[in-house]
Amino acid sequence: MAAPKVTKTRILMISDTHSTDYNPEEAKRPFRKPLPKADVLLHCGDLTMIGHLEEYKKAIEMMRNIDAELKLVIAGNHDISLDSDYFEREGMRMHRQKWDRSCSKKALEMWKGDHANSAGITYLEEGTYEFKLSNGAKFSIYASPYQPEFCNWAFPYERHEDRYNPSNSSNSVAWEARAVARNPIPDFPNVDIVVTHGPPFGRLDATISGEHVGCSHLLSAMRRAKPRLHCFGHIHEGWGAERVDWSKRSSAQSLVSGSTDVKVANRFPVDEDKMIADRCAYVDVSSDGAEPLRRGEETLMVNASIMDADYRPVNGPWLVDLDLPAV
Template sequence: MSTFTASPSTVKTRFLIFSDTHNATPITDAFNPSFRQPQPKADVLLHCGDLTMVGKLHEYENTLNMLAGIEAGLKLVIAGNHDISLDETFFNRKGQYMHRLQEPDDTVHAQAKEIWTGDKARAAGVIYLEEGTHCFTLKNGAKLRVYASPYQPEFCDWAFPYFRNEDRYNPPHLATPGAVPIAVNPAPDFPAADIMMTHGPPMGLRDKVFPGNEHVGCEHLLRASRRCKPRLHCFGHIHEGWGAEMVRWKEGDELDTEWEKHVQESQYIEVDELKATEERVAFVDISKDSKKPLEFGKETLMINASIMTVTYRPHQAPWLVDLDLEKAA
């Protein structure tokens, strides 16, 4: 098993985390919502996908304008299953029907990508992440390494899907036993990533749907997260899964399939809902200055940051997280 020695030279870094805004913007006058203006400042803003309801260009523009108005040195964005025009293969298959177009329009995908990678996005400090590992040097002098993926198990035939028997996140020699390995950009081994940023949740962690209380996260992503052991793994997709848990991983590198073989302990993070409403965020400090600092390599903070409720009301709080990053060389 890989070992890691903490660097004496770290930088406390603040992350503001959203997911599943679905074209909503922070409101200014409503009863008891946490998602309202102004949003707090942060070193890094993370948006874990479902920027829109159905991937229309004006929806992307609206969400980009919202992100531009938030003060953060770096703003990282991935797509989600509702952002259908950012998945070229899917949009070529279903875009005409889902956008109610009279005829196919093969320019929509390029226009959608341009919104998130063009001059306006750059001016807003926004970087759109494709699947893979990305490295950044922050304005506070910290080094940030992020593994990103917009994919999730197939769900009612929306964008960025894979079948549940397909392992998208682990290389073939580490794939889930019995699964079909399809990883193109697998998650890296520990300690190569500080953050995992996926649209869908890992199996058993903030992934329960109602009614039915069924866990719908991905078992292959759970294994990848255990192998990667990031400081933070943030996601959305399952609106009713909003919340945070601190996971302590099992020791070893076994290719197990069961949840309990990966997770030693998972502790729910209590949130003072009144305070979260007043401060517009749910706040967690896992830096070395906190009462319970994160043990990098042994623990991962899991956050489902879905802003929308299960009934598509933008009333769930964003998350504000303080954690330590290594200083850049």
């Protein structure tokens, strides 16, 4: 039986840019223009510090000049006016003297309308989408801006709530979780890329104190879906990339109880000087690379947070060559 057709695709990933710009004069930082050319740009949320309209405009202008055929963007917990329910409850408290009840409506119109479209940006709300590229790639992507409740910021859910697995899934039943998924992540092999704001539990999710704060239900969904790529941000200190190997199973229950019992290759090493010179950290897991990704057995996980824990834009974007399905 012939192997499915694939095409090598270059993906540039950034997250948690928090209204910063990429200053070309900051020669000692990798996040500076021009960023590397790619087929796809993924921004994993936290475009702003607190969701003001002028911050969104700055984020759009920052991405306007990135050379990518397809630019896909989700929100994060700091992008509070893009969560209309949250903004209705908390917008006045968060925006204080700058509060404008219409800010949420205007923000959504900005990201869904001509302002973002003119920069080549497609804003993704929670759900599954399909896209085609001029290189022949046709891929599915699941997007979600939500993460476990965090200091009363936007796009929250409680840790006992399973937002990513179907209500009839053994994952939710075994964990005694409350199933709340409106748009569950599809089963393998129906999604190629997953982009979320928050990380899965135990995977590039450790805070500066060493605590793992990712979502165990999201990790379970990743084991079920086995996407080629899962990129996220949110936890600045977790910046990095690793290959997660699903081929040796561990019980779902052990994952919930706090174990990170997943067979994982060593985190990809990063040469900081090269990253600064190249304006990115680069990984090749395509069929042209030394160790191609094993579809259905491995997922490349990337925390693409540009900021460090002190909100300094010192981390580089991730640039990945990956095989995607071909038309």
